[in-house]
Amino acid sequence: MKTSEMSWLNEAFKGEVPNGFQGKVGWQSPSNIALVKYWGKRGKQLPQNPSISFTLSECRSETIVHYEKADNFGFQFFFEGKENPAFGAKIEKFLNENLAYFPFLNQLHLKVESRNTFPHSSGIASSASSMSAFVMCLMEIESLLVGPSAGSGNLNLCKASYFSRLASGSAARSVYPKMALWGATEAYEGSSDEYAVSLENDLHPVFKTFRDSILIVCGETKSVSSRAGHALMEGNPYAPARYAQANENIINLLTALKSGDLDTFINITESEALQLHALMMCSNPSYILMKPNTLRIIDEVRRFRNETHTPLCFTLDAGPNVHLLYPESEAEKVERFIKDALSTYCVDNQWIADHVGDGSKKLM
Numbered sequence: 001m002k003t004s005e006m007s008w009l010n011e012a013f014k015g016e017v018p019n020g021f022q023g024k025v026g027w028q029s030p031s032n033i034a035l036v037k038y039w040g041k042r043g044k045q046l047p048q049n050p051s052i053s054f055t056l057s058e059c060r061s062e063t064i065v066h067y068e069k070a071d072n073f074g075f076q077f078f079f080e081g082k083e084n085p086a087f088g089a090k091i092e093k094f095l096n097e098n099l100a101y102f103p104f105l106n107q108l109h110l111k112v113e114s115r116n117t118f119p120h121s122s123g124i125a126s127s128a129s130s131m132s133a134f135v136m137c138l139m140e141i142e143s144l145l146v147g148p149s150a151g152s153g154n155l156n157l158c159k160a161s162y163f164s165r166l167a168s169g170s171a172a173r174s175v176y177p178k179m180a181l182w183g184a185t186e187a188y189e190g191s192s193d194e195y196a197v198s199l200e201n202d203l204h205p206v207f208k209t210f211r212d213s214i215l216i217v218c219g220e221t222k223s224v225s226s227r228a229g230h231a232l233m234e235g236n237p238y239a240p241a242r243y244a245q246a247n248e249n250i251i252n253l254l255t256a257l258k259s260g261d262l263d264t265f266i267n268i269t270e271s272e273a274l275q276l277h278a279l280m281m282c283s284n285p286s287y288i289l290m291k292p293n294t295l296r297i298i299d300e301v302r303r304f305r306n307e308t309h310t311p312l313c314f315t316l317d318a319g320p321n322v323h324l325l326y327p328e329s330e331a332e333k334v335e336r337f338i339k340d341a342l343s344t345y346c347v348d349n350q351w352i353a354d355h356v357g358d359g360s361k362k363l364m
């Protein structure tokens with residue numbers, strides 16, 4: 001789809017919001033974990049290279065938006081029951097920058113209530129889940145204005161992905177079930193820098209029920225935000241080689257995902273995780289987000305794989321926590337390994353058992 005074909009961009013409800021228009025909508029949306037990483041952006045939240053992720057299930061945001069006709073746009077944001085102006089400001093900034101797509105907001109007051117199912121102290125970024133959940137709510141409000149048949153939960157996921165991307169890059173991938181690809185690649189027809197597409201129909205069954213056990217190595221806020229990290233790619237001397245390699249990894253990973261080739265999957269996934277952190281280490285200024293226990297876990301995982309031939313691998317987000325990825329059929333063995341050998345490296349022995357999930361879902 002070319003930008004000119006994204007007809008839904010020009011289909012915003014521009015009419016008069018009816019008197020008495022009020023109510024609430026609710027959506028939940030999961031976090032996602034990238035295998036091929038998005039690291040470096042250009043223009044208006046466009047990726048420097050395509051990325052692929054698993055959609056998670058247990059780590060998600062649940063958002064309710066109360067709406068009411070008003071004389072002008074009003075907005076309040078509550079996080080886990082308390083007003084949270086800092087996070088609210090991020091959503092408001094996104095809305096103000098994109099008001100042309102949501103002109104009806106000029107006639108509405110919104111009160112947003114959001115919560116995450118994962119603990120605050122886990123260090124898991126919530127912008128992908130929370131921004132995509134909010135965008136789904138916004139789109140449902142619009143669909144209620146457009147007509148009574150809409151608002152049934154069948155929202156246009158491509159449009160949702162586009163707006164989620166504008167709110168927070170990787171959020172573009174969270175709306176789809178199983179796995180998503182964000183970024184244009186010749187290896188996948190219909191792929192785009194503007195929004196993510198679903199890979200659900202191009203997956204070997206083994207990947208549709210994959211597990212992700214998230215080992216919480218450190219729950220503190222990161223010393224360098226993802227935003228700053230993306231920006232530092234601009235002066236990074238390795239950036240061109242990185243983008244070329246990411247493109248190649250996308251091609252090979254897409255093939256492996258289709259055929260169920262776990263060796264290639266493991267090889268690319270671990271290399272991508274280490275490359276992401278290597279890029280941070282050779283940024284200027286350089287920085288390190290891994291902790292000693294991150295490396296201890298990586299070491300143990302590789303030893304366990306060599307000794308037991310279990311198809312278990314790790315990936316990392318922009319932080320010290322380790323995501324362990326493995327087929328559902330290996331769950332018992334891997335969970336025993338986590339409890340016996342790895343949880344000791346986690347804050348309060350804390351880890352989260354997650355798995356591939358179904359994307360955004362309507363709450364009410």
Ligand code: PMV
Pocket residue numbers: 033034036037038039051125127168169170171226227230276317318
């Ligand atoms: O969506 P952002 O701006 O938080 O960036 C996400 C970057 C990584 O999580 C490190 C990689 C990715 O593709 O999700």
